[in-house]
Amino acid sequence: MNIFDRMMSLDRRWVFLLLALVCVITYAIPFPIKINVTNEVSSVFNFIDTLKENDIIFVAIDYDPNSLAEMHPMTYSIVEHAFRKKLKIIFTSLSQNGPGMADLAIRDIGDSIRVTKTYNGITYQGREVVNGIDYVFLGYKPYPALVIVGMGQNFRLPFPTDYYGTPLDDHPLMQGVQNFDQVKCVIDISGTSGVDMWITYGQGRYNFPLALGLTGVMAADYYPYLNSGQVFGILGGLLGAAQYEKMADNPGRAIDGMRVQLYAHMVIILFIILGNVGFLMSRQKKRL
Amino acid sequence: MEVMSMGTFLWTSLGAFLTLATFSFLYKDNPMYKLAEHLVVGVSAGYFVIILWHNGLQPNLFSRLDDGNFYFFWLNSSRPWYIIPAILGAMMWTRFSKKWSWVSRWPIAMYLGIATGLSIPLEMRNRVNMQLYSTMREVNWENFFGNGFLDPTAGYSGLLIFLGVLAALFYFFFSKEHTGLFKGVARFGIWILMIGFGTSFGYTVMARISLFIQRIQVLGDYTKISWSGASGAFLTVWFITFGIFVALGLYELAKYIGNRRTAA
Amino acid sequence: MKLKLLFLSCLLLAFMSVAMAQENQDDSLPARISKVNVHAEVVDSVRIAQIHWRISSDDGNGNDNIKEYVILRGAGIKGPFEERGRVPAGRDMFIDTLFRINDLEDSILALSTELAPSPITNLRGHDKDNDHGHAIDLLWDISADDGAGEDNVIAYTIFRADSLPNTFFYRGVVIKGGTSFDDVGSKEHESDSYMPDFYDYYYKVRATTFDYIPGTSDYYYVIRTVANDTSKFQDSNPALCNNSIFTDSEIFGPVQCYGQWFNTARIPVLVFVIGFLLVTIYFIKKARGGAKLFIRRLAGIEAVDEAIGRATEMGKPILYVMGLGVASEIATIASFTILGRVAKKVAEYQTGLIVPCYDPIVMTIAQETVKASYMDANRPDAYTDDMVYFVTQSQFAYVAAVNGTMLRELPATNIYMGKFFAESLILAETGALAGSIQIAGTDEIAQIPFFVVACDYTLIGEELYAASAYLGREPILLGSLKAQDYAKAGVIICALLGFVTINFGWDGLAQLFQVPNSFFANLFGGPN
């Protein structure tokens, strides 16, 4: 049993322990880390930044708690940015366990909007974000494809009432808002296959500008849509969120997490290299 | 640093406890993990029931069957036909009876017909037409070698994308043995595919790690807050919450070392 | 029996709901007015504000307890509001005099006339193409004072009248420089913005400035709904009346909107769908007819055979994992075919086979498949039902169990075919640790990387289908695979042609593939 075989046969729990330690320690010792913003992110930021007051945007919070880690920072930074710009937002959550989280997030963001803050040199007065006037939360319906198509016809078709049971027509925001025609853009923050539905059934049928916030697992798969113009921007995983936070000058969990990310990556890379060295060596031995 | 009420603190402690209980699976499958796992299955199912009721049946069916002027069930609601989907839906439930399960096929068939029919032109448009259209791009011949190192907007990048798409498509072409020229093309295709998968892989690692990071952040906040607002009560809960895990850890460690001894 | 019970319970639920919902009706306050619409007009030298609203849902029907509407005006959105008049229930408009132009002093009058911008010209419009009707596209040339001249135009406001002479209604606003507006109405009768088809509409476009007549300003109007019991009332949201200096264009009309029966902008999709449909039918028929359709060999499949051989030499079993898919998924169906083939070989070589299942239905079908293969190999005696067994339906528990099996049995070969999710990497890792040869295949793109780096052979995406078609020769699978192949070939050829032509400076061909497609739209298109 040579050194490499021993390396291979090491109990996985030691690996777990090492990773955990590295992450916890780097989390405990904060230090700044440089983040370069890529086009696919900045295009989303700029789009929202250039919208006029009272423009309506549509934000779909399509993820379950299990991918909240990556998606929540996106939701928080994008929605706060939009509210600071005094945009109006229509929310849905087409993911089974999403609505409760969306509800939570909206209330949290409402709290942070109350305080006066300065972003990128512009001071935004704190204000109350009112349900029905500043935003409407439509809630959840099963079968994203059909719901999205339905909303394209009329929001009232799948959603006669909003999440809290209020008829849509009672909301000042929804006055004269029929379907996606009255919406400036749709931002789908998705950890599920619902994103395909948004591209195919939403953008495909009703041609609205669509931006995506995606988990890292999915991010790389949607670049073709970016290139074909079906999607105008992509936020990929925690890095995407961090980039947005950087542009919005509103550092949150994503930027805070990136330094841990950095070290965790280095650990993983180290493991890959170690493992492969061991592998190649043992193969050498077999050859002899 | 905010100081929270005892109630909130207890709730957050529960959250922290369950988090650790779930992490304990990393050591090995154990009762606490099983508890958390089964609990979440139940809770999320119940949550789903409620969401389906309050956001589904109630607004889309019941409230429509009843619009005020009502005295004989749905018959004089202004939209009595909404009883039809309700009945179709109810048919689904025959699934559980051996004898009648075939009844459930009608609503399924209706649903399936609508869903698939809807998907065909849209999928065709989005995944084939649009992608094909955007493959036919003019290569930036003026600036073929781009400016700077590996410029995605450069001409050669454009050309590479086009060739790559064709090669990747060809790799999934099964009616032709990969020999001669085709062999080369398919080889190029699989290389392109592998690079594609590689990028996904890199992103995936990031994704998985960030899941863990968020948990650390949550636990970190929890400890910070609870310590900052440390009172006797807080600390007791704190120690109960973590004491369990420390004790368990020590016990397992002792056992582990013991086994080592006997093994040696 | 059970059926009856279910039926009854469902109906009971519906019934209860209706009964209960009765109670949750709140008739304390008269329903507030949801939509108020105000704009300024000049009628024989009097500047007036035209106020229209949608009558309260309690007016006439609902609780029917409305006495009158009170019109309030304020200088700011927060008020203070002063009463301007009252109208009885049932009325839905009010005209409020802002000021008489004759009353103005000459200097101000002169100023206001001097500040008035020149109107927009050449206002024209037509029905919106390729839609369900209820919409009109408007076009115009900008005012001479927009960007040039006085340069005091800030916006163009679009008004529509449903017949002449009649009051105009506000339809929308376009910021300076804009030369077009889509007046998209709703098709629902009950909607505020309902816009019937085949109906004469008249439009005017107003060039608005940011200048006000001295002493005047914008106004906000609130409509108060007062119940018969006058202590009960509700206010609408304030509605803005823009009171700045403006000039109206001359009226354009009549123009009608109507729906189209065919969306010419989507022709390419139709062509593709029909073409693909025909190819699919053709090949499936052919495959059913028993024609020999060639499918190339796949490295993964070759590997399966030799792996089974190796297992026999080592006298160790083969582990076959079907993934987390349900029985109706194509990946799982493909996996059944491959399992059948593997089981047959295993039976011939007399090796062991372990198939832990995630889904009970999948398990039953898998059992059938394996049994059948053992029959084919004439070794029905060797088959036992506990080769294929159900584990659990919770992802991580399942993985834990399978990992346990791997480390206990140390199978010579692990085969993963079907739908895999996050567990893929855990399985592959443990398998690698156990030193087994690993062959994987999935159409779950996100999981392929893990399999590629952790397994010896991987069937990527469609290769899985191809493999099962190659092994199973099952006509439907085979036929549609062929059809897809030829479609791919078609796509490749189209791409080549389009690419070449566009790079020789002719984008005509490429244009044909775009959706929504301007070429076809213009070919068969409407008036423009």
Add this chain to the structure above:
Amino acid sequence: MKRQLPLILVFIFGVFMIFQYFVPHESSEWVFEFLLDWVYIIGIFALALGIWSLVRVSWDKIHKRKENWPYAIVTLFGLAAMIFFGFDYGRHFFSAEGLENFMFRHFFDYIMIPIQATMFSLLAFFIASAAYRAFRARSLLATLLLMAALIVMLRFNPYLGSFVAEYMEKTASWLLNVPNLAAKRGIIIGVGLGIVATALKVILGIERNYLGKD
């Protein structure tokens, strides 16, 4: 009746939906919206099946005293509690107060979110040990894949020195925007054709798995 009618239904609705895409006229849209409206309702009933089968399985476990049956009780408890709170302690069945219910929200925020989030975060560890023990440069292809992965992972690493880091950044974004794009586009087109083919087969009644066996 048992087999034919479903096939006919699928065909009729399917064909209608296909052509509806090309017919913007409101009469077609009217039918379209009607159908959509119905399908949600049917779908919701269908989803209730899943919940019901969960209850049945758990109950069966307890009843037959299968292994780990006590955990099934926990599951059922969670289910029952959530439903109880969701109807606001049984006070409001037909208005959504339940969603604002204190216990309902807290069960979601402090039981569901932590466990689900953590369960998935276990993958962080598994990927680490897999990286160590399974991710091998077995073949040229695997090597290619690993290389691309490493570059993407090293993207924002400052310790490579600004010079290398810059090139890493550029390479990573190039890999994403050129070869990755090409590969994924190839896959998307292929998958698209696959989806359409399956859908067509269902509508034409060639693919009948959804009927189940009888």
